[in-house]
Amino acid sequence: MVIASYLPNVRDQYEAYPFPKREPEDERRRLIQCELDMLGKINHFGFAGRQSFGPGFRALVAGGGTGDAAIFLAEQLRRRGRAGRVTYVDISQSSLDTARKRAEVRGLTNIEWRHDSLLALPDMGLEPFDYINCVGVLHHLADPDAGLRSLASVLKPDGCMGLMVYGRYGRTDIYEIQDLMRLALAGEPDLVHRVAAARTVLERLPPNNIMMRGRDRAAALRFFLDDEPNLVDALLHEQDRPYSVTEIYEFLAGAGLHLVDFTNYHSLNAVCRLEYGPALYLAGLPVLERIRQMPLPVQQTVAEIINGSMGLHTFFAAPREDTRAVPEDDMVPFFLMDHAVEACTAAIEAPPGAIAVTLRLGLKIQLDLAPLTKAVLALVDGQTRLGLLFDRAAAHTSAPRAEVIAAFARDFTTLSNLEWVLLRHKDARAVETLAKKYNN
Ligand SMILES: C[S@@+](CC[C@H](N)C(=O)[O-])C[C@H]1O[C@@H](n2cnc3c(N)ncnc32)[C@H](O)[C@@H]1O
Structure with a gap:
C-alpha cells in the first residue's frame, strides 16, 4: 500500500468529503446501477459482443470513490456464478473504507482493495485488465495524460475502458462559481470553513447569476446545500480541467487509444449519445451539409457548443478500432x-x-x-x-x-x-x- 504519486490537496479533499455521499446500510435495500458499466453494454461497445465475462475476466475501477462502479461490476459478475474479479484503487482511505463496507454489507468477496494512486498501477504487479472504469477522476490529476497512459499500460490489448471526463462548454457556470469561490474564500485554508462560507455565498446568488439563470432556484441550491461532498467536488475543487470533444480525441490518441463512441451516462436524463450529432440541432439547414464535410471531432464539437449543457462526456475507448458489435446473422x-x-x-x-x-x-x-x-x-x-x-x-x-x-x-x-x-x-x-x- 504505497501511495506513489498524487496531489495532497486532492487527497485531503476526498478524505474529508468522500464522493459520492453513500451509506453502507443502504445496500440492504437497493443496488445503484451505473449504466456505463452494464455488462451487456460493455460487451456491445468494447468487445464486439464476443465477451462472455467468464472466470478470468478482470475489471479495474480506478479512482473508485465510495464504490458505485466497483460494487455494480462485482455484483453483476457474482450473479454470473464462477466469474471474474474487480480491483478497486483510490487515494482516499475514507472513500475506500465506505466502498469496502458497502461490499461487506452485500457479501461481495470478488473485489480487491488497493489504497494507492492510479499513477502507481504499472508498478503494482497486477495482471492486465479486460475492462477499466475511470469515471470523474482523470480531470482531477495534475497530469491527466500521464494518468490515462498509466491506465492504458495495464489494459489488455483487446480490452476496453469506460471513461468520464468533464465537458468544456457544459460547465461554464461551474467554472464561474469556482472563480467566485476562489476569490471570495481566499485566505481561508480550512476546507470545512470554506464549505460553510461557500454555502452562505450560494444562498445569496441573485436570479441572474449564471448558476441560477433559467433554473428552479430551490432545486439548484438543494443540489449543493443538501450534499456537501457534491458542493466540494463541483465548486471548491483544487484541481479540475474540462475537455471539449476535440480534446478528448487528442487525449485518447496520446495514450494509444481510440474513441469507440460516446455513450449514455444515464439513459433517461443525462447526456445522450445522440446529442453529439449536429443534425439533432441543424436538420434541414444548408450549413449542416458543410459541417458534415468536416472531420468527425469537429462536427461533434459543433454539436457540443450548440448543446451548451454537456457537463460530462462519457465514452468507451480501446486500443483497437472496430470493437463495437455490428448486426450480422450470428x-x-x-x-x-x-x-x-x-x-x-x-x-x-x-x-x-x-x-x-x-x-x-x-x-x-x-x-x-x-x-x-x-x-x-x-x-x-x-x-x-x-x-x-x-x-x-x-x-x-x-x-x-x-x-x-x-x-x-x-x-x-x-x-x-x-x-x-x-x-x-x-x-x-x-x-x-x-x-x-x-x-x-
Ligand atoms: C469525483 S470522485 C469519483 C468517484 C467515482 N469514480 C465515481 O464516479 O463515483 C474522484 C475520485 O478519484 C480519486 N482520485 C483522485 N486522484 C486519484 C489518483 N491519482 N489515483 C487514484 N484515485 C484518485 C479521489 O480520491 C476520488 O475518490
Missing part, C-alpha cells in the same frame, strides 16, 4: 433496459410514419422505423440470433430476406445510438440486462 439482439422495451413496443405498434422520441432538454428526434424493422424487433427475445429473426420476419411479411436485412441495418444505427437495442454474439454467454423481460 449476433443476438437484446433490449438493455425496461424503458427500451416499452419504447420499442410503442414504436412497433405506432402507425406507419415517424414518431417523435424526446431526449434530455426537450430535444427530439424523429424515429421512422421501416415496417420490416418492426417485424424483426417484434421477435427480439434476447436469445435468438439475427439470422433466424431475419428468416422469420421475411416469412411473416413475405418480403425478400435481403430487404429485411437492409431495413434492419439502416434502423439499427438509431436503435443502438439510443441504446435501446444492443448485440451479443451467439457464442457469448447472455448477460443480465436491466430489462425485467429477461430477468424473471
Whole structure:
C-alpha cells in the first residue's frame, strides 16, 4: 500500500468529503446501477459482443470513490456464478473504507482493495485488465495524460475502458462559481470553513447569476446545500480541467487509444449519445451539409457548443478500432433496459410514419422505423440470433430476406445510438440486462 504519486490537496479533499455521499446500510435495500458499466453494454461497445465475462475476466475501477462502479461490476459478475474479479484503487482511505463496507454489507468477496494512486498501477504487479472504469477522476490529476497512459499500460490489448471526463462548454457556470469561490474564500485554508462560507455565498446568488439563470432556484441550491461532498467536488475543487470533444480525441490518441463512441451516462436524463450529432440541432439547414464535410471531432464539437449543457462526456475507448458489435446473422439482439422495451413496443405498434422520441432538454428526434424493422424487433427475445429473426420476419411479411436485412441495418444505427437495442454474439454467454423481460 504505497501511495506513489498524487496531489495532497486532492487527497485531503476526498478524505474529508468522500464522493459520492453513500451509506453502507443502504445496500440492504437497493443496488445503484451505473449504466456505463452494464455488462451487456460493455460487451456491445468494447468487445464486439464476443465477451462472455467468464472466470478470468478482470475489471479495474480506478479512482473508485465510495464504490458505485466497483460494487455494480462485482455484483453483476457474482450473479454470473464462477466469474471474474474487480480491483478497486483510490487515494482516499475514507472513500475506500465506505466502498469496502458497502461490499461487506452485500457479501461481495470478488473485489480487491488497493489504497494507492492510479499513477502507481504499472508498478503494482497486477495482471492486465479486460475492462477499466475511470469515471470523474482523470480531470482531477495534475497530469491527466500521464494518468490515462498509466491506465492504458495495464489494459489488455483487446480490452476496453469506460471513461468520464468533464465537458468544456457544459460547465461554464461551474467554472464561474469556482472563480467566485476562489476569490471570495481566499485566505481561508480550512476546507470545512470554506464549505460553510461557500454555502452562505450560494444562498445569496441573485436570479441572474449564471448558476441560477433559467433554473428552479430551490432545486439548484438543494443540489449543493443538501450534499456537501457534491458542493466540494463541483465548486471548491483544487484541481479540475474540462475537455471539449476535440480534446478528448487528442487525449485518447496520446495514450494509444481510440474513441469507440460516446455513450449514455444515464439513459433517461443525462447526456445522450445522440446529442453529439449536429443534425439533432441543424436538420434541414444548408450549413449542416458543410459541417458534415468536416472531420468527425469537429462536427461533434459543433454539436457540443450548440448543446451548451454537456457537463460530462462519457465514452468507451480501446486500443483497437472496430470493437463495437455490428448486426450480422450470428449476433443476438437484446433490449438493455425496461424503458427500451416499452419504447420499442410503442414504436412497433405506432402507425406507419415517424414518431417523435424526446431526449434530455426537450430535444427530439424523429424515429421512422421501416415496417420490416418492426417485424424483426417484434421477435427480439434476447436469445435468438439475427439470422433466424431475419428468416422469420421475411416469412411473416413475405418480403425478400435481403430487404429485411437492409431495413434492419439502416434502423439499427438509431436503435443502438439510443441504446435501446444492443448485440451479443451467439457464442457469448447472455448477460443480465436491466430489462425485467429477461430477468424473471
Ligand atoms: C469525483 S470522485 C469519483 C468517484 C467515482 N469514480 C465515481 O464516479 O463515483 C474522484 C475520485 O478519484 C480519486 N482520485 C483522485 N486522484 C486519484 C489518483 N491519482 N489515483 C487514484 N484515485 C484518485 C479521489 O480520491 C476520488 O475518490
